[in-house]
Structure formats: C-alpha cells, structure tokens
Amino acid sequence: MTMMLLGALAAVGAHANAPAPPQSLTSPAVLPRGVAPAAVPAGTGALTKTDADAWLDGFVPYMLGRDDIAGAVVVIVKDGQVLTRRGYGYADIASRRKVDPETTLFRVGSTSKLFTWTAVMQLVERGKIDLDADVNRYIDFRIPEFRGQPITMRHLLTHTPGFEEVYKGGFSYSGTVTPLGSVVKQLLPERVFAPGTTPAYSNYGTALAGYIVERVSGVPFETYIERNIFRPLGMSHSSFRQPLPPALRPLMATGYPLASGEPKPFELISVPPAGSLSMTGADGARFMISHLNRAAGLLRPATAALMHTPANGAIPGLNRMALGFYEQRVNDTYSIGHGGDLINFHGDLWLFPEHNVGLMIEMNSAGKDGATASIRAALFEQFADRYFPKANDAAPVELPTAKVHAAMLAGSYFNSRAEFTTFLDIGNFLGQYRIGLDQDGRPLVPDISGGPPRKWIEVAPFVWQDAHGHARLGAVAENGRIVRWSVNQISPFMVFDRVPWHRDAAWLMPLLLVSLAITAIAALSWPAGAITRRRYGAPLALPRRDRTARRLALLLSWLALASFLAWALVLSLVVEALGTADWPIWASRILGDIAFVGLPIAAAWNAVRTWQRGSPWPDKAFSILLVAAALIILWVAASFHLLGLSSRF
Template sequence: MSGAFSRAVLAVLLATAAPVAAATPVTASQQRLAGLADFVDGVMAQQIATREVAGAVVTVVHDGRVLFTRGYGFADVGKGIAVDGAATLFRPGSVSKMFTWAALLQQIELGRVDLDADVNAYLDFKIPPFEGKPILVRHLLSHTPGISDVSGITAPTVDKLTPYGDWIKTHIPERRWPAGTEVSYSNYGAALAGYIVERVSGEPFADYADRHIFKPLGMTSTTFREPLPAALAPRMASGYRLEEGRLTPKPFELFSSIMPAGSATSSAPDMNRFMLALLNGGGAILKPASVRLLESDSIANAPDLPGMAHGFFVLRAAAPRIVGHGGNTGDFHSNMILVPEARLGFFISETGGQGSYGGRTELTEALIGRLFPQAPSPRVAAAAGEAIPAGAYRMNRRDYSRPANPAYDLAVSADGNNALTVVNDGQTTRWNRIGPMLYEKATGARAGGPYERLRFFGDEGRRRLSFSSLPHVTYHLVTP
C-alpha cells in the first residue's frame, strides 16, 4: 500500500482532494492518502468475513474536500439492501455530543451562557453542591462534573419515552467528588448542556439543532428526533443481535431520555459537512475561537497521558495532535476523528454482531497508524525502590447507587521488575516499563495505530491507573 505512485495515479485517486503540483515530489504522506480507500476496502472485507459486521460506512475528508465515502455490507440483511454510502443512515451514538457542544458554544458566543458560571444559573431545578462547590458550565465540556453515572437511559417502546427535560429533573446523579478534579464521562452532563441551550435560547433542543447546526451546514439527513421523521425512516440501517449464528434485526433504539447526549441519526455526507466545518474554523456554525476551545486541552486524569479537550477526547497530544469522539449505542459503533494540522478527518460507523464494536476500534487505529505512524518507546529499567502497584482497579465511571461488580475490575500483576500484566474481562495483556510508573503495551501498536500506554499515579492511599486510549475515565485501586 505504501509503494511509489505516479502523479497520474495520484491525480485519479485524490481527485477530490488537494491536487499535487507537477513539480512537487510525491511524499510518503501523499502516498498513504492515495492508497487509503483501497486500504479501507481490505480492512472492511476482513471484518465482514470475521466480525459479524452487517453494514458500515467510512468517509474521509482532507484539505477542505471529501476524499472518499464508501458503504459496506447491508443496511438490511434480510432484504438484501446494500449500504449506500451517500444515503444510508447510521446512529453516531455519543458522537452526537459534538453537535450539542457546538450548540452550547453558540450560546456562549452570544453571551447567554458563561463558561465559568454555576450550571444552576440556567436551570429551573437545582443540582446540589459538593463540599459547598457547584458544577460550572466548563465542567460539562471536560466531563468533570464529579457525579455518578446514571442507568435507565433507554426506552423499550415509543410510548415509554420520557422527554429528556423531565427525565434529567427526576434522575439527578449523586455528587461523588469535587467538580473539575477528575474526568469521568457523563451522559447526564451532556444532556444537561443541551437543556441549558434549550432554556437560554427558548427553543426545544431538537428544533434548535435543526435550525442552528444542521440547516446552516446543509445537513438535511441529520436529526435528534426519535422515532425518525417519516422522510428519513426508510433510509435507516438496521441494528442487529447475533442469535444462534444469525444476525437478527432489532427495533430502532430510543434514547430520548438523554437526547442531547446520544439520540442523533445521520448520514456520512452530513458527517462530512460537520467535520469540514470544524476543520475550516467553524464554517457557518462557530467562530474559530470556539473551535480552538473544543480542540484545546482541559484536564487529564494522569500525568504524561492525553486527557480531555473540551468535548473532544485527545487521542494524541502532538506530532500530530489528534482529537476525536466515539459513540456506542446497543447496535451502532462509531468514531469521528479530526487531525486539525493535517486538515483531515474521518467518520466510521458499523453495525452487526458484537464484533462490530471491536471492528470500529480496529479500523480507527489502523487508519491512524497508516496515516500518522508512531515508533515504540524505548524500554527502561525500574528505578530503585519503585514497585509495581499490583491489585484490583475499578473504573470511576459507574452507577454508584448500585453495588460495584468485581467482575468488571482490572487485575494488575507484576511480571518481573520491568513489566506487568493486566487481566480485563478474561483478556490478558502485557506491558513494558518505559518510564517511572509508565508502561507501554508489549504487543506494540494497536492494529498499527497509536502505541497504548498505561500510567499509575496518586499516592498509596488513592492510587489510580489510566490508559492513553481511555482519557475519559480512570481506575481506582480497590482497597480491602
């Protein structure tokens, strides 16, 4: 895939990207872009064969234009309806939050919302303080409100839907630690941001998104509404469960209880329009300063690892900086990734059996690894007196109103003086020391993508563990 390409071939393969001048040598970066569509074809063919992927869409933008958009597999397996990359609709899941953060920033631009204000200033109900301190608006963007996760965010049928504005008033999470101190991904926090937009604008959130995000960008196939409007419903890809070796279709999922956090439905061309707007300084929806805020660092759980931007996750801090957001419903698994300095972005969404969750991640890592390869770090010996803090570690993002399930804990064990193993859900990985309390996955780059790192931090009384691939959560040592 990375061999030399003639300028004539490049002109064809990059027909919708920035042209290469005749006198300009073909760079390695241009070669990787030129073969990218074929590369994705190969990965998707393998996933459809081995991961029970029913259907998928992959689209890439570069330098202000769409590089390619392709559909794979079936929108409806039973009827034999193929995915149409230009028309089939997918559920981006929590990638929806990026529309909500854009809406919130519009209200900040208008002076209706202050980043450093108590969220209660904009609500018609009260979020209680923790240790006398409130949740600020900026804490929503950084996923640091310091609250419990909340269960029961889906509805089984349309008649069981609760308007999200009512739901968030009756499901206020427990405050667990001071806001702004620790990242713990929060659907409730994003739903609260959408409600603030609704309150200060005077427009129902779905209407607001239609008028101020989707319409200005020409995103005519995107909506937060559930069930889908009649004009869009026939284009929806089906979700599936794997039963007795067969992909069985499932009903359209309903997330209206947390609408701004994950209810969107969209098409690949519409996601292109959104990515291009962000890569172009905000396009018709945001000011460049707002886009810079979305992409800039806010807080990281662990030293030496990427953390949160504002809304976006930081996948790589530099060389180049990469930000993005993933999304998982029960049926759809998506990623939107932006590389601002390369003026490049891509969106992936897959549906099918459980393997489509791993498939989304695998393809994301493979694309990043191909486009922006990264060398492994040198291994180092342990410093004198530095012991591996072995034990069970528990994720901070959970519903604290329910008993913790030890089956979900990580089991960390020393493997000699300079390596360790982590057992997670029955899967064991090995990690090599590359610095003080810093380890890198021994199996190398994840599917050719970024080298994954693990970092211990905190004192013995509050020892914690974070992964570079999971900037939105951390794990606490479970003490007896």
C-alpha cells in the same frame, strides 16, 4: 451452590460495571498549535482517494465478514473536501438494501455529544452561557453543591462534574421518549467526586447540557440543533428526533446484534443530547469539514480553538479532554474525536487538525464478542500508521525504575464511571481491576477491551508503553503509593482509583466465598437433618427456645442465599433491559434487608443457646463460624449498598 451464586452475580455485575472503550490510542506530548507537521517519510502511503479506497476495500469487508456485521459506512475528508465515501454491506439484510454513504442513516450514539457541545459553545460565544458559572443559573431545579462546590458548564464539557453513573431509563425499543426536562429531573444522580478532580464519563451530564441549551435558547433541543447546526451545514439527512421524521424513516439502517441474527427496532434513547443522533456518512463529512476549518459556519475561529484545545488531564502523559472532544494521539500526531455506542450501532469520528483530515466509521451491528471496538481501534491505528507514520519508530527503552514502579502499581482499583450509592455499587466489588506482576516484574493489567494482557514497558516515570502497539498506561503516585491509573483509550473521561481497604475484593471475596459456603452448609443441614431424623425415627431433642433459635438461623440462611440469587436476577435485568420495572428491585431490597440484617442476629442467638446447653464441640464451632459468615455477608451487603429501601439506579 456458593460458586453458582457468585458466578451469577460476578457475570452480570462485572458486565454492568465494565467500561466500553471507544478505541486504542497513544498519547505523547501535544505539539504546539501552528507547528507544521513533519513530512511523511519516503516509501509510506500518500493519502489519496485511490490509495484510501484500495486500502479500505481490503480492510472493511474482511472485518465485517469475519465479525458478523451487517454494514458500515466510512468517510475520509481532506483539505475541506470529501476524499472518499464508502458504503459496505447492507443497511437492511432482508430487503438486500445496501449501505449508501449519501442517504443511509446510522445511529451514531455518543458521537451525538459533539453536536450538543457545539451548540453549547455557540451559546457561550453569544454570551448566553458562562463556562464557569453555576449551572443552577440556567435550570428550573436545583443541583445540590458538593462540599460547597457547584457544577459549571466547563465541568460538564470535560466529564468532571463528579456525578456517579445513572442507568435507569437508558435504551428501549418501544414506547415514547419522556421530555428532556422531566428526564434530567427524574434521573439526577448523586455527586460522588469533587468537581474538576475526577473524569467520570456522564451521559447525564451531556443531557443536562442539552437541557440548558433548550432553556437558554427558548426552543426544544432538537429544534435548536436543526436550525443552528444542521441547516447551516446543509445536513439534510440528520436528526436527533425519536422516532425519525417520516421522510427519513425509509433511509434508516436496521440494527442487528449480529448480521446472522434477528433485526432490532429503532432504539429509543432516554437522554437524546447524549446519543440519539441519526446521520448519514455524507452529513458526517460536512460536520468534520466544518470543525477542521475552525468550525466554519458554526463558531468563530477563537471559539473553535478553545473547544479543540485540551482542557483537562487527570494523568500526565495520557490523552486529555478538550471541551467536548477528547484527545487521541497516535504516532506523534494530535487528533481529537468521539466514539459512539448504542446496543446495535457503533462508530467513531476522528479529526487530525495538523493534517486537515477527518475519518469516520459507523456500523449497524454489535458483531461477535463486541468486535466493533477492535475494528475501530484497528482502523484508527492502521490509518495513522499508513498515512501519518511515526518519524522514529524505535523500540521503547525501559527505565531502570520499571520494577519498583510496577510493584507500586499492583493492587485493586475501581472504575470512576460507576454507581457508588445504589445497588449497582455491587459492580465495584465484583468488577474490581486487579493489577499484578508478570514473571518479569512488569505490570500485569487486565485489558479493558477484553484482549490478552499487554507487555508494558516504562518509558517515563509512571508512564508505560505497550511494547507491541500504540497503547499507553499512566499512573499518579502520592506519598510513595500509586493512587490512580488509566490507559490512553479512555483516560480523557475515565480513570481507575485505588480501592479503600474496607472495600477491597482481594481479601473480601475469599471471605465472602467461605461465608456463603458456610451459610449454604447451614441451610442444607435443615432438610438433610430432617430427612435423616425421619428415616431413623430420631426426633430433634432440643428445648423449645433452642429449637426456635436454630430454625430461625437456618431459615435466614436460606433467605440470605435467596437474596443473592434475587440480586443476580435484578442485575441481569438491568444489563439486558435498563428500563426494567421496579418491583424486582423492591422485592430484592426487602428480602435482602430481612436476611442480611436478621441472619447475624439469629446466628448469634443460636450460638449462645448452643454454647449454653453444652453441645458437642463441632456444633459449638460451627455456630461461631455461622456468626462470622453472617457478619461478613452483612459487611459486603452494607458496604456495597445492597441494603436500603430505594429503587434508584
């Protein structure tokens, strides 16, 4: 019973708290702007339409078929022109409608944010938004300060306002989308980090920026984007609106979890500026060409340069956030871009300013085991290897400090993109990242995309290179102890901080498992004892108060176990349907508050009565064990916010 309880909680808790990395990258130091790129070494592929088409036609169909994905569009732009637009598979399987790069719309998820940030920078350029002013200046509600520090637009652009994650609302397949102003007021999350210190990817932060665009411009967010981005670029097949305008609906690709599975309806996003854009490959090309040409038609060159330049880096040696775009270096080549993931649509957009090249892929299926993440990583890395190879591809040389620094890295860490003040804080217990050491004394790090562990070679102090790939890991050491690390796939907007001792699952989890086992034994002893006594006609020979204390402890043992099962159910509902009704949360809250607080009190009373009546030593020992187990359960429930009266998440 204990393992079943923890298994159910761990599966959904870890899922709810796990990051969704957009792609795997590398990140050496940034080349100065204006420096000409090195010539492509002889014998490597030249980026021509003929070569790109041949390569893509071999790569993409194989990946789609292997991973059960319905369709995709891939676009490459170069030197201000579309080099190639390729459609693969089906926009709709039932009607056999094929993907058309010119007219088929895909949901681009968080790549939508690039349009929101471009809109923000337009208003910055016009003097209507100050990047470093308190955002409360622009909104009609108040965001409390964090230790006297307000949030600025620069913080929002770099994912450093300090917000915890917020899941409520999220995605749905039916109903209507609540007005943006109401959403940002209803979903306001707690601030848990000092602004500017900790990158923690925030859909809410982008929604807030979109609301500021709406407030400052005086027109609805969707209207602003249409007038100031889509129209100037000729993007006639793009929309943030939900549902889509009637003229675009027949052109929308259908979303599928798997190509072999059932189609899903149009996904409704509760925070449109963060992810509701529907766009064709052709329109994506127009946006990429503009930004590669210093945002021509959208921004002044100086503003575009500000937007494209790295502005915040939490870990030396890894990728950084620009203003809205995030850095993605590969093969000594500077790149910026943004990925996007909804439930069924997944994609990425990359710009290579040094080469005046852009690359975009969008897919309308999640694929087997979340395969779209690995497809995007492979596309990006193989594209760079083919057309922008590294000048010196020698094997990494390991530093003599490697084993010492690896040992400093070992320990438990939590993801900065998480909830810390709601019941989903339990994900920070069940989903902690545990770093150990392999047989050679190198870091043994769980791969964030679910792949096999990598072989990490320390190539600079506290910077490790994947011996067989492009990935990098970096860490920050303070007072002889590593306190933070990340990998270049996610380092611009997500880091892992060391878990405080009192929340460390390395010691708490074994104690909780033992405690639940003890609680389960106590709970089962009640019906087992009753059956045995009935069979042999032996009444429970205890004084009334002793009998009451015992039965109360056993009843609350059952309630504690039931509470964990109830929370497992709630977490599974949160994972599967983020807009779930509040009543399961309230039921779990009330049941848990009674059980987790009441069990230690009842167990202590039972222990006192057991010792006072001179019971046999096994009974005395077990009564103490039950008290200890109840206190451990209470510690975990209180530390990770399973106690309280709130349905917020």
